[in-house]
Amino acid sequence: MEFAADILNTILTQFQKPTLAFLIGGMLLAAFNSKLEVPEPVYKFIVILLLLKVGLGAGISVREADFMSLAVPALGAAIAGVVIVLLGTVTLARLKGVSRVDGIATAGLFGAVSASTLAAGMAVLDGDGIAYEGFIGALYPFMDIAALVTAIVLARISVARREAAQMAVSGQGTMTMGGAGGGGKRTQISGVDGDMIKGILVDTFRSPAISALMLGLALGIFAKPDSVYQSFYEPLFRGLLSILMLIMGAEAWARISEMRKVAHAYIFYGIAGPLVHGMIGFGIGLAAHHMTGFSAGGVVLLSIMAASSSDISGPPTVRAALPEANPSAYIGASTGIGTPVAILSIPLFMALADMAIGF
Template sequence: MQNLLDPAILFFVFGCFAGLIRSNLEIPRSIAKFLSLYLLMALGLKGGFALAKTGLNPEIALSLAIALAMAFIVPTIGYWFLKDRIAKFDAAAVAASYGSVSAVTFVTAIQFMEQSQLNPNGYMAIALVIMESPAIIMAVLLANMLRHENNTAATSKEPSLKNILHESFTDGAHLLLLGSMAVGYFSGEAGKTVMQPFSGDLFKGMLAFFLLDMGLMVAKNFKEAKSNSLTLIAYASVSPLVHASLALGLCLLCGISLADTILLMVLSASASYIVVPAVLRYAIPEANPSIYFGLSIGITFPINILVGIPLYAWLAQTLVRA
């Protein structure tokens, strides 16, 4: 309940409401893009400052190893479950979307944890970076295998793995996050003090404004998401909890701290609706964008924002010794 009464979440709910009643309220695309870039820069700076303070110790390395493992486990499970239920190209694209991560969901989780005094570790932004690309690579490899199996030579030249990797790792949002982390790391505590008014004091308001825009976008895509089969709707609704539970199990097995466990659960439960769709549009043109984009933004994103984050935090607090 506390999460639902947070101003940023209330603005998200308001955005959904405004969109559903077909209000003409909208955030100009240039402003929405700026807000997205701001959140990534602030998140990257926080991660860099935290890493400069703690250093890369074995505990952090273990958390990051689990993040990397989940980046392969989630798309593998997704494709295995979906490949005989929908078109295989669509299955690969959906698996990639759910194997990758949502930066906005992660940022919202950080804010929730700070308000709940759960002390999130800024260095976990590195996990966000680590989990971004493996699922995309797996999906592209699967798509290429399917093309050869079906003997359907594409009319245009197939995108090379080198081009896919370049597109994934040099994506502007991804690059900004990495660059901001580097700036935070090298500037350290002095940089944190200087940047506090920008990356700290403004953060909550910027997040609320961005979630308002996300609410409008969810409402716009909700009707299309509902038009999918019951199997896909069930996958988009249930898979976040399944993926979060798998991450929780690995964290319990490896003795990961409470804060890192919550964030690993959130990352594993999230789905990409920015980077992955942008790459897959030309990497797997056989897949239907309305499926993998509509499910992630229209169903999974609001579930995670409204109920998922507090649920994952509660589960972790119940089972993990802080």
């Protein structure tokens, strides 16, 4: 009982902090039909500045990071992204009323990373004076790209198999899944090849989120932006993040209405997914802690990355690669439900890390 009370106390305390309070405030404004609106260009400008800040901070830290201290969490982040997609493929994508392609696309967004959620986690830890590895931002692309590539490849395979099966039924061709001696006629899984993977990687790196993050990372590693980082990006971080949380809260509430158009399974997945995925990240973070001394703050942020669902780089990538998928399903579940649940779960992972490792 004392353990549960400590976790509950930590959660309630964090809800009073600016990051989570602004998120809840945005949801309340939207619920009461407030006309408050932040222009889209302002939103995009804020996101770019926040990602540049995260990338610069990560790059500055990578310059002095030990290789193994960085490599183990990076590998863990990629593994987490793949595992989350595979888990969604065998759960959500197989539920009644859920299109397999829609389910895999949704799992892909939940396996990828939300820049706003990661920034929120950093702000919460900074506010409490909890240390974490400065290179955490550099883990973003590993999890993001691993999840998106896995999801799009699996969805493309599913679509190709369905089309081949329909051709076989209509008498236009036959499909065999292998066979001894190669005697059967094989139907090629069209589109699933090196060019497709290359296209996914190019689209992902060209997306605004990854582009800004990677630019900041490169500048942090190869240039010396320490002065502008300390004088400009660091002071603006919390203020800009509070506005972003206000926008995210209002948008999340608006997206919830879209969930009426799709199966109720997405609502359950949007609520349970971030918690389950966060525990996957937490387990990988604990393993990295025992292997390399990965900090408790780092474990929390890796958990938050795993719990988050992509809200910037993922949707346009999935929309371009999987036009068959229903945006109301994967965006509604991720942005409408998954993002606020992930952000509100930050205190939970902080309490667990404090219990397991100690800050």
